[in-house]
Amino acid sequence: MAHTVRDGLYEAHRALEALIEDPQRLDRARERFSKSPLYRSGVSQDSTQFHSPEPISEEQTQREKQEWQLITEHRASMPYNQLDAQCQEEEQRILKRTDNTTGAILVDKRRLPNAKVCKLARETVEKRWVEQGIWSDRWKDARVWKWKHEEPPELE
Template sequence: MAGFFDTLRGDGLTRAQRALVGLEGDPLRLEHERQQFSHSPPPYTSNASGTTTRSASPNPPSEEQRLRQERRIQLGQDAEASKPHEQFSALIEAERRRIFIASLNGTRRLRVGDDPDKMAAEIVDT
């Protein structure tokens, strides 16, 4: 890396300026140089056979495999939801919603400084 910076500080900058001046004086060459950057590179080949490194797309899962995977996900979610902490959190969330709805429809007004989250946790905890 140090060599790069040495070249830039030394005659590298001078050479770059000369090359730019040369391109500025030759519009056809400048256009030719620019065009090389407007084309996409060819696909990478891993060996002389010319085969690309792109892998074939996997076959989509069958309907049975998809249903089995969905069932596995649902069972995992059910198992997680059955944990006491998750049940407690779900109850607090339901109570918090009930408190907000009661406040909106006027059956129970929240006072300034009331914390609905704390109120919900206290109601569920008792």
């Protein structure tokens, strides 16, 4: 039976959906990448000689810093991290309210327990995302979040 690219994509999509449906299976699949491989080598001739690495150049150091900066920025742009950041901002907004008559900041901690503040903040941010058309209902149970434009197209 001849496989087409479409068949392969469909199979890959099904396999990924199965992993999303079963978080424990996904964790087990990821676990193999966390373990260091065991290296076995033959008899080494220069086993007592140490090779010191070349010192890292300033250019290489700068390149590595830029790489880590890009990785950090990419992680910050992920949906879950964006939601978390906006929820924290919303929590602060809820907890700090300005009194219209005096201009003083009122702390609402006495009125709402922290758990309720977190829940209210998340509901508020989710509602905004729904209104903006960026919320995905898949995120309620999923462990891996992707923006809508990053998801594979729906197969019919």
